[in-house]
Amino acid sequence: MRPNDRMNITLFIPCFVDTCFPEVGRHMVRILERLGHRVTCPEAIACCGQPAFNSGYWDEARQVAGKTLHHLRDAEAVVIASGSCGAMLKVFYPQLYEGRPEAGAARALSERTWEFSDFLVNRLGVTDLGARFPAKVTFHDGCHGLRELGIKSAPRRLLEKVRDLELVEMTDAETCCGFGGTFAAKFPMISTAMGEVKCASAADTGAEYMVSNDSSCLMHLQGLLSRQGKPLKTIHLAQILDPQ
Amino acid sequence: MSIAAQQFLEAAGSITRNLRHRGLIQTALRKYEAARDRKKSAFNDWSAARQSAAETKWDAINHLDTYLVEFASKLEARGTKVHWCPTGPEARDTIRGIIRDAQAKCIVKSKAMTAEEIHLNEALEKDGFEVVESDLGEFIVQLRQEPPYHIVFPAMHLTRDEISDLFERELGSAPTREPEELTMIARRALRRKYLQADVGITGANFAIAETGMVSITENEGNARLTSALPRVMVTLLGIEKVLPKLEDLALFLPLLATAGAGQTVTGYNTLYGGPRQPGESDGPTEWHVVLLDNRRTELLADPEQRDALHCIRCGACLNVCPIFRNVGGHTYGTTYSGPVGSVITPHLRGLQDWKHLSNASSLCGACTEACPVKIDLHHHLLQNRRNAVGDAPSWIERLAWRAHAFVVNTPALYQFAQEVGRIVEPLRKRLQGTPLDPVQSWTRTRDLPPVAGESFKEWWRNRR
Amino acid sequence: MNARDRILARIREALTVPAPKPGSHGHAQEHDGGHGHGDSSAGTRPIGFRNRPVHVARAWLPQGGSTPAEHLARFAAASAELKTDFRCVDSEAEAHAALRRIADDEGWRRVASHHHAMTDAAVAALGRPALFTDGGYPPDDLEACEAGITTCDVLVAQTGSLVVNSRSSGGRALSVLPPHHVVLARRDQLVSDLTDAFQRVEALHGQQWPSMISLVTGPSRTGDIERILVLGAHGPKKLTVLMW
Ligand code: SF4
Numbered sequence: 015m016r017p018n019d020r021m022n023i024t025l026f027i028p029c030f031v032d033t034c035f036p037e038v039g040r041h042m043v044r045i046l047e048r049l050g051h052r053v054t055c056p057e058a059i060a061c062c063g064q065p066a067f068n069s070g071y072w073d074e075a076r077q078v079a080g081k082t083l084h085h086l087r088d089a090e091a092v093v094i095a096s097g098s099c100g101a102m103l104k105v106f107y108p109q110l111y112e113g114r115p116e117a118g119a120a121r122a123l124s125e126r127t128w129e130f131s132d133f134l135v136n137r138l139g140v141t142d143l144g145a146r147f148p149a150k151v152t153f154h155d156g157c158h159g160l161r162e163l164g165i166k167s168a169p170r171r172l173l174e175k176v177r178d179l180e181l182v183e184m185t186d187a188e189t190c191c192g193f194g195g196t197f198a199a200k201f202p203m204i205s206t207a208m209g210e211v212k213c214a215s216a217a218d219t220g221a222e223y224m225v226s227n228d229s230s231c232l233m234h235l236q237g238l239l240s241r242q243g244k245p246l247k248t249i250h251l252a253q254i255l256d257p258q
Numbered sequence: 259m260s261i262a263a264q265q266f267l268e269a270a271g272s273i274t275r276n277l278r279h280r281g282l283i284q285t286a287l288r289k290y291e292a293a294r295d296r297k298k299s300a301f302n303d304w305s306a307a308r309q310s311a312a313e314t315k316w317d318a319i320n321h322l323d324t325y326l327v328e329f330a331s332k333l334e335a336r337g338t339k340v341h342w343c344p345t346g347p348e349a350r351d352t353i354r355g356i357i358r359d360a361q362a363k364c365i366v367k368s369k370a371m372t373a374e375e376i377h378l379n380e381a382l383e384k385d386g387f388e389v390v391e392s393d394l395g396e397f398i399v400q401l402r403q404e405p406p407y408h409i410v411f412p413a414m415h416l417t418r419d420e421i422s423d424l425f426e427r428e429l430g431s432a433p434t435r436e437p438e439e440l441t442m443i444a445r446r447a448l449r450r451k452y453l454q455a456d457v458g459i460t461g462a463n464f465a466i467a468e469t470g471m472v473s474i475t476e477n478e479g480n481a482r483l484t485s486a487l488p489r490v491m492v493t494l495l496g497i498e499k500v501l502p503k504l505e506d507l508a509l510f511l512p513l514l515a516t517a518g519a520g521q522t523v524t525g526y527n528t529l530y531g532g533p534r535q536p537g538e539s540d541g542p543t544e545w546h547v548v549l550l551d552n553r554r555t556e557l558l559a560d561p562e563q564r565d566a567l568h569c570i571r572c573g574a575c576l577n578v579c580p581i582f583r584n585v586g587g588h589t590y591g592t593t594y595s596g597p598v599g600s601v602i603t604p605h606l607r608g609l610q611d612w613k614h615l616s617n618a619s620s621l622c623g624a625c626t627e628a629c630p631v632k633i634d635l636h637h638h639l640l641q642n643r644r645n646a647v648g649d650a651p652s653w654i655e656r657l658a659w660r661a662h663a664f665v666v667n668t669p670a671l672y673q674f675a676q677e678v679g680r681i682v683e684p685l686r687k688r689l690q691g692t693p694l695d696p697v698q699s700w701t702r703t704r705d706l707p708p709v710a711g712e713s714f715k716e717w718w719r720n721r722r
Numbered sequence: 723m724n725a726r727d728r729i730l731a732r733i734r735e736a737l738t739v740p741a742p743k744p745g746s747h748g749h750a751q752e753h754d755g756g757h758g759h760g761d762s763s764a765g766t767r768p769i770g771f772r773n774r775p776v777h778v779a780r781a782w783l784p785q786g787g788s789t790p791a792e793h794l795a796r797f798a799a800a801s802a803e804l805k806t807d808f809r810c811v812d813s814e815a816e817a818h819a820a821l822r823r824i825a826d827d828e829g830w831r832r833v834a835s836h837h838h839a840m841t842d843a844a845v846a847a848l849g850r851p852a853l854f855t856d857g858g859y860p861p862d863d864l865e866a867c868e869a870g871i872t873t874c875d876v877l878v879a880q881t882g883s884l885v886v887n888s889r890s891s892g893g894r895a896l897s898v899l900p901p902h903h904v905v906l907a908r909r910d911q912l913v914s915d916l917t918d919a920f921q922r923v924e925a926l927h928g929q930q931w932p933s934m935i936s937l938v939t940g941p942s943r944t945g946d947i948e949r950i951l952v953l954g955a956h957g958p959k960k961l962t963v964l965m966w
Contacts, residue, residue: 027714029666033676034707036714043718055718061666066659068621070643071651074659081667157622185288190580194620199699201267201618206703207274207584208620211284237704286949300784307782312744320741323733330726336931342726394955395946413946421947437947441955448956453861469931479898479942479957485934486894487861497729504924508916509779511937512881522784522800523881523916525943526898526957528936535933539836539855539893551729559736565744632744 021138024089025055026082026127028062028099028229035229038095041256042130045143046093056085063110064102068195072110079110083119091137092127095252097159097228098195100129105162129159131227131251135168141175145257148178151249152221154212154235156228157190169227169251176254186215193234209238217246227251262591263614269589270618279415279586286414287577293520294574300522301512311513312632315568318467318500322558325467325500326549332470333547336532341548346376349550353378353459353492354385356546360490362387362456366448368474368481369393370461371409371571372494372550375593378459389459390451392480394444401428407587409594410518410573415586448480458484458542462495463570464510468503470531472547475514477525485530491542493530496550498567504529510570517630518572557605563638566601568631575625575635581618590615597625601638609646616642679709779917786880786914793879793912800882804940805953807962808882810909814840817964818847821904824962825850825869828902834859834867836892840906841871855892861899870900870958874907875935876922877963880915883939884963885923889932897938903958907965 023046027039039055046053063078082103086092094100104127107120134140153173159165173181192198192208213235216224224246226232232248239246273279298304318325330340343349357365365387373379379389379400391400395412399405401424406412413421421440425431431443460481462472472493474481485491501510507527515521534541557567576582576596587595592603592615600615616639625635647656665671689695691702700706712720723731787796794810801808811817825833825848834853835841845852853863864870872892875885884905886897897903913919916937923935942957953959 029672032714033679033709036710036712036717039714040717055715057715057719058669059666060669060672061662063663066662068640068643069655069659070640070645070647071656071659072644072647074656074663077660077663078666157620157624161623161627188624190620190622190624192580192620194622197618197620199697201270202699202703203271203274204581204584204618205620207280208580209704211280211580211584233707234704237700237706240705241703289949297784301782302785303782307779309745310779310782316741316744320737322737323730326730326733336933342724342729344725344728344732348725392956393946394944398946411946411949414949416947418947437950438952440947441944441952445954445956449865453865471931471935477943477945478955480955482894482898482936483956486898497733505917505920508920509783511916512783519945523883523937523939525939525941526936527939528934530934531931532933535889535931538888538933539858539896540861541888541894541933549729551732555729555732555736558733559739561739561741564741568744 021051022090023051023053024086024092025053026059026062026086026092026094026099026103027055028094028096029060030233031095031229032060034233035250038229038250038252041250041252042093042095044258045252045256049138049140059085062099062102064099064106065195067102067106067110076110079107080116083107083116083123086123087119089126091133092123093130093133094127095130095227095250096230097129097156097163097165098230100127101158101162103127129163129165129227131169131172132163132165135171141171143172143175143255143257145255146177147254149222150180150182150220151223151225151254152182152184152216152219153187154191154216154224154226154231155188156226156231159227160188165227169225172251172255173225179254182219182221184215184219186212189215191231191235193231195230198234205234206238209234213239213244213246217244221246223247223249225249225251225254260611260614262611265591266589266614266618269591270585273586273589274584280584282415282417283583283586286411287583290520290577294516297516297520297522301516307509307513308630308632311509311630312565312568314501314506314509315631316565318502319498319558319564319567322497322500325502326497328467329465329470329500330549332467333532336470336535338532338545338547341546343548344551346550346552349376349494349548349552350378350381352548353494354381356490356492357382357385357387357457360457360544362490364451364455365389365457365459366392366451366455366484366488367459368461368476368484369396369412370459370494371593372461372496373459374405375552376550378494390448390455392448392451392484393476394441394478397444397448398424405588405593408573408576409571415588452483452487455488457490457492458488459492459494460484462493462499463514464501464507465495465499466504466507466529467500471504471529472499473507474528474530475511475524475526477519479526482526482528485528485542486540489542490544490546491533492546492548494548494550496552496554498554498569513630514570514572517574517628553606557602560605562641563601563605565633566598566605566638568633569598569602570631572630574628574630578624578628580622580624581620597635597639598633601633601635601642604642604646609642610650613642613646616646676709676713683709780915783915784880786878788914790909790912793914794909796879797877797882797912800879801963804882806882806940807960808965809963810965812966814843814966817906817966818844820964822848824904828868830868832867833869833871834864834892834896834900835871836896838873838890840873844871844906855896861895864895864899867900869902869904870896871904871906872897874905874911875926876919877907877912877965878916878919878937879912881939883919883937885919886936886938887927887932888934889927894934897936898942898957901954901958902960902962903938903941904962904964907963909965912965
């Protein structure tokens with residue numbers, strides 16, 4: 015299929031994006047529709063099952079994942095605005111279902127699942143979305159997107175094309191922000207210390223915004239920054255890329 | 259919760275607030291990172307070199323019996339005594355016996371994490387022997403009567419001022435701020451010990467099956483001296499240290515030094531193949547090689563995590579680990595700290611008592627990316643979590659996850675939960691900072707994002 | 723069953739279940755070779771040690787050069803970085819002259835060495851009292867010498883290292899106990915990399931191994947205090963290589 019052919023894209027909106035960051039989903043919808051694709055969003059699914067999976071409760075994770083697997087079985091392409099949930103579908107579902115009847119379906123879903131920036135650049139072949147964002151920003155690589163999915167250059171290539179945007183790299187771009195799902199609540203003191211290191215590294219660049227392709231990291235980082243009254247702000251990549 | 263877990267939580271709680279510690283460790287490890295990156299870039303193909311090392315270690319570990327027999331028989335042919343020790347206490351008793359038979363008084367030791375693992379020094383000191391650690395970092399932490407902070411950099415948590423104070427107190431030296439002078443104080447103190455010692459104890463980095471040799475990696479020359487002057491030499495190593503061939507070192511020595519310390523190769527990489535041979539002018543007349551199992555075979559029996567035995571103890575995973583960098587080495591309460599420690603300690607010392615280390619990870623994967631032998635470290639942490647739940651699930655947590663599954667799987671209930679969240683938010687805000695706040699583990703240090711007036715799904719529905 | 727057989731039995735029992743090959747766990751790829759879609763499609767593929775030509779790994783390592791001139795340049799550069807005093811001169815007589823100058827500058831009273839045509843000539847040229855370690859020596863006497871003069875088996879351009887052994891380089895202590903280690907070497911002893919060096923060592927000693935073979939790379943060093951480099955931790959503070 016040629017890059018500009020019309021695709022049926024299924025968005026997977028994780029529960030915390032749905033509840034707390036709906037604008038991220040709205041921008042994704044607008045960006046993809048403007049590129050001429052048909053976007054759907056199954057309302058029946060809300061979670062990928064990663065929290066239970068990461069806590070070691072794989073049976074319970076399968077209760078959630080099974081439903082997601084079922085509802086996404088016919089999707090042409092599944093696009094996710096979070097590297098972490100993306101990794102769950104792409105990398106961990108096949109493990110979760112290894113040796114089970116659903117193994118084939120899990121592997122097939124993995125093949126058709128894309129993280130948002132990866133999808134734009136490497137599937138659709140677009141980098142310039144016509145956006146303008148007059149600010150100095152620094153990019154935080156979410157660990158799952160970076161190390162489970164191998165995404166490093168796609169978000170940067172997208173940011174490079176944004177008018178009036180200046181991208182400065184921080185020293186610890188690839189260092190974990192300390193969110194880690196349930197880790198953030200089970201070991202809040204370690205999670206907080208990690209977040210502080212990250213925020214200091216980002217602030218050192220003089221950037222106004224810390225951008226990421228993972229809302230979960232940003233929830234944690236923005237939480238820290240707001241509490242400490244720091245001027246640095248966080249923003250999701252999709253919010254910058256949507257020219258509206 | 260196990261005692262070890264409680265201690266971990268307490269220690270982590272206080273040290274993560276210690277900004278001086280945070281700064282010291284960040285600075286030291288950023289220096290390491292810069293040196294490592296420089297040395298890595300001299301490789302023609304770092305990732306192929308890693309893959310090759312992983313395959314070589316896979317070969318070694320998956321044919322461990324064959325290689326160990328070859329290693330031991332070649333050593334014995336040149337007059338070395340090989341001891342096989344299934345447990346820590348057996349290894350300890352073996353070494354105590356060797357030292358008693360040698361009628362030794364003074365023992366000098368070069369760095370050996372396996373000796374830490376079996377608490378060798380304590381045992382020997384209880385027997386009335388003087389054991390002197392000769393590696394500078396180990397010498398410093400021994401004077402402080404604490405365990406090494408890091409498997410490669412034992413004293414990285416101390417400043418020069420603290421070390422100067424320590425030397426002044428313990429050795430009576432004049433205070434100084436010069437690392438050079440501090441090093442010379444230790445050099446002078448240890449010179450006499452090498453000359454006096456009757457027994458030298460070392461660890462080992464590799465056991466070469468093909469030639470029956472151990473390889474010891476160091477920078478200071480203390481292991482060289484420990485194995486040159488005393489008349490009896492003891493080398494303690496884990497059974498997983500094997501490499502098939504001598505020339506495998508051409509790959510492993512640069513890999514270990516680059517990943518571990520940002521060096522092309524370390525200062526001294528020495529092969530020992532026997533006690534003093536006919537016609538040689540010095541060296542121990544007796545050499546004992548002590549092979550330690552101590553539950554390594556249990557790790558071997560888990561094919562999923564068997565690759566954890568590939569570990570060459572370079573310390574790279576500790577260096578890059580954001581958890582280690584914030585909680586430090588002592589917080590773990592284990593011989594092997596950092597990611598590799600969190601993976602193997604549950605196997606070596608009991609899953610239920612040590613599973614908290616596998617939970618105390620954001621699963622960022624920096625360790626796996628850094629590991630020169632490609633151990634799948636952070637996924638092993640996930641597997642430990644799964645195994646811990648499989649063996650002894652917490653019924654409260656299980657119930658909570660079932661409830662979570664039920665809510666997210668039932669759209670009406672999920673929407674209802676969102677609605678409740680919206681309604682109670684003002685109340686929760688008022689409770690914030692009090693013990694009644696239901697999400698205080700989050701809100702003690704972080705703000706919680708507000709529940710949006712219109713969720714994405716509501717927007718989506720209205721739009722159509 | 724004795725302890726040896728017990729351990730071996732446990733190993734054999736454990737190995738009845740095969741472990742996956744390295745790289746086949748498949749996740750956590752390096753992000754230059756992303757997982758699944760990722761930024762690029764080339765992951766690190768297994769190399770296959772069973773079929774690996776014996777010395778193929780050397781191609782991936784830092785290089786030592788392919789001509790004698792390159793070897794020399796590489797060794798000199800590595801020495802400079804390691805703070806090894808490396809001097810390549812035109813004749814043995816020049817090397818002796820250099821050695822005399824060092825001895826005068828440092829005020830050597832007594833040197834230690836071992837018998838070999840090269841060292842005998844150098845010690846004679848120095849005209850100072852010497853301790854020869856061959857056949858045994860009192861350790862305190864060796865400790866009192868200002869320099870240890872030895873030959874070596876081979877020198878390595880790739881790493882700036884040299885190899886000494888307990889049989890033909892004067893024992894285990896001579897090269898590490900005196901504060902200054904001087905190595906006398908000929909140009910044809912310099913090889914490209916560690917693979918060549920191990921081959922050379924095997925050719926020299928493979929029939930009858932000495933009890934110790936040491937790859938020496940620079941003077942003794944430590945970074946144990948605040949990761950600041952200090953030379954002469956326990957071994958020599960100075961390493962001089964005189965080559966002709
Ligand atoms: S697990 Fe890997 S990175 Fe960590 S110490 Fe072992 S070899 Fe080094």
